[in-house]
Structures are given as C-alpha cells and as structure tokens.
C-alpha cells in the first residue's frame with residue numbers, strides 16, 4: 051500500500067479533472083498500468099471508497115497523475131472532486147492489461163476512447179525516454195475534447211484525433227503497416243467491442259490486439275462505437 055498526497059489539479063473539460071500527487075517513498079508500476087485508489091477514512095461514510103484508475107504519468111515522472119471523470123456524481127467522485135492540496139490517498143493492487151511488445155522495432159498502434167487515452171500518456175512518456183525508436187500511431191476517438199491533445203501533438207508520433215464517424219477508416223489506414231503492428235485499445239467496454247470489430251474488419255489478427263476495459267466508466271464519458 052503506497053501513500054500519496056495531492057499537490058495540484060487541472061480542469062481538463064466538462065467533468066474531467068487531472069490530479070497530481072507526490073508519493074511517500076517509491077511507487078512501483080509499469081507504463082499503462084492502473085491502481086486501486088483508496089480513501090480508508092471514508093469506509094464509515096460509504097461502502098466502496100476505492101476505484102481502479104489508470105496511471106496517466108510514466109514510472110520515472112516526478113509526479114503521479116490520475117485523470118477522473120466525475121460525471122456520475124457518485125459519493126467517490128464527489129469526494130475526489132472536493133480534495134484540496136495536501137489531501138492524502140492510498141494506492142494498492144497495481145496491475146495492468148496492456149503489455150509493450152518485446153521487440154522495440156515492432157510498430158505500436160494505441161487506440162483510446164475518451165478518457166481511455168490516459169494509460170497511453172503513461173506509455174508514450176515511457177517510450178520517449180526508453181524506446182524512442184518504436185514507431186507509434188495514436189488514434190484518439192472522442193466527442194470533441196481531446197485529453198492531453200497538446201502534449202500528444204508535440205510528440206514524434208502519428209497522432210489522429212477522430213470522431214465516431216472516422217474511426218473505422220482511420221483504423222484501416224493505420225493497420226496497413228509493415229512489419230505488422232501490436233494494437234493496444236483502452237476505454238469503456240462499448241468502445242472496446244466496437245473498436246476490436248473494426249480492427250478485425252481491417253484484417254488485424256486477434257492475437258495482435260490487447261484491451262484495457264475501464265469497467266464501471268459512465269458510458270457517455272467516452273465514445274461508444276458501433277461497427
């Protein structure tokens with residue numbers, strides 16, 4: 051169990067906020083992983099003061115970043131929204147569903163729906179330092195607000211911001227690459243099922259696709275995609 055304290059927050063858009071924490075001691079995680087964020091002092095106030103949230107920062111960064119969508123208005127989200135500088139939080143049960151390919155020369159296609167792009171900020175910041183030679187395309191599907199858009203646009207990657215209507219064609223275009231790419235997809239379950247279907251239609255084999263489902267995420271918060 052790691053302890054962190056809040057050092058600041060940024061309003062991204064709508065009900066989406068990014069929180070910057072500093073850990074006490076070392077916090078170990080791999081790029082693209084998530085942790086269980088926990089407020090033990092809330093156990094008497096409501097039943098589940100814990101949520102799985104992806105790291106938006108990379109392991110070597112000075113600050114630990116999390117981005118949350120508060121739109122459900124649940125007690126957990128309202129508590130998080132009210133945090134002030136110095137607030138304390140715990141993180142445990144760190145794990146992940148996304149794994150970088152062993153071969154750094156293998157192209158990587160990252161596909162995020164809405165706030166599902168957060169683990170890719172972690173991965174991209176890690177790659178920039180440790181694997182700058184890996185060719186990367188990032189496809190971000192959203193409804194008009196592109197989280198971390200300026201930072202991604204300044205990176206040496208192929209960065210595609212798309213809406214629902216352009217997603218299938220964009221995926222077909224980025225899938226036309228040699229050697230064959232590895233595909234990492236993150237977002238709501240509805241986004242994942244539509245996107246995987248698009249990738250299959252573009253001839254991508256299932257064993258080249260990894261998914262990270264943001265289970266429980268309010269569905270309006272991301273881009274549900276119907277193939």
Ligand SMILES: Cc1cc2nc3c(=O)[nH]c(=O)nc-3n(C[C@H](O)[C@H](O)[C@H](O)COP(=O)(O)OP(=O)(O)OC[C@H]3O[C@@H](n4cnc5c(N)ncnc54)[C@H](O)[C@@H]3O)c2cc1C
Nearest residue numbers: 084101102103104117118119122124126168264265266267
């Ligand atoms: C691997 C992973 C990474 C995530 N990363 C982020 C992130 O970076 N930012 C972010 O805002 N959210 C993220 N989420 C979603 C987050 O954990 C919360 O579920 C979400 O923020 C909604 O919380 P809530 O308090 O608004 O709603 P909740 O009160 O948690 O519930 C909303 C609805 O979803 C259901 N539900 C909740 N959790 C689960 C679950 N684990 N499995 C199935 N159903 C469930 C509830 O029964 C309810 O119907 C992630 C989830 C996972 C699994």
